Amino acid sequence: MAGVHDISSKPSHHGKSEIAVLKRKQLSENQMHLMAKALADPRRYEMLRQIGAKNSAVPSAVPCTDVHDCQPVSAATLSHHIKQLEMAGLITIIRQCKFANLVLQRNIFQANLDHLEKILPQT
């Protein structure tokens, strides 16, 4: 039932660049949707804030265990949320043997915000 009311129709004469633009647009729409879903959960929102917070020794790489210490959930649940954040492109995971370190992808985050602003025409 998703996409039933698409714009579609307009079958022909796309130049290659037009198609590329469409694909990129759809990609960012999808990214947007993933980010919105990610931020819609209070726990993930909090986690993302922590990961993005400027603090401590290493700039911009937060140990997974630090995040766990701040969130009263099981390791399984935490892992689940981290996967969602990663799939949304909002964080990357740097693995050092046993440990996972989380990095906020500010460029993606910002790109999605910029994309959202364009909902407002003639700002």
Place this chain on the structure above:
Amino acid sequence: MAGVHDISSKPSHHGKSEIAVLKRKQLSENQMHLMAKALADPRRYEMLRQIGAKNSAVPSAVPCTDVHDCQPVSAATLSHHIKQLEMAGLITIIRQCKFANLVLQRNIFQANLDHLEKILPQT
């Protein structure tokens, strides 16, 4: 289970202005959360786009029926989504007897985006 891991604790010596700031902060956090949830549903996202789209006769007031024509859902479902968008502060409803007209609240929308950007420190 929501809010279990709050910042809280720190019982004393708040100046009045400090409290006001806290309240405002919490308000915008709540607004943020409502907006994220609103945008996380593809249908609501599409509706908001349409309401925000610059078009047609009246600038910035879209008849509810126009939105319904673009969304293959029942009137009840549409009403539900409109309520969510309104509760998130993203639209206001102007009623003219039988009809409802929807207006995107660009200032609220923009304010939430600005608030979100602050997740990224030292941009």
Place this chain on the structure above:
DNA sequence: CCTTCAATTCGATAACCATCTGATTGATGA
């Protein structure tokens, strides 16, 4: 080798929510 510990995976459960149908309200016009 065995233990420990961080992280992931699996299956189950409960809560949430988008959606529907049907009933209701309130305004319009014949």
Place this chain on the structure above:
DNA sequence: TCATCAATCAGATGGTTATCGAATTGAAGG
């Protein structure tokens, strides 16, 4: 007055997902 139509409400249902415990993997350290 009655039929119509936009919008909302009430209740039910199905799908999605946040959460858990238990089992698994993989890397260190004794």
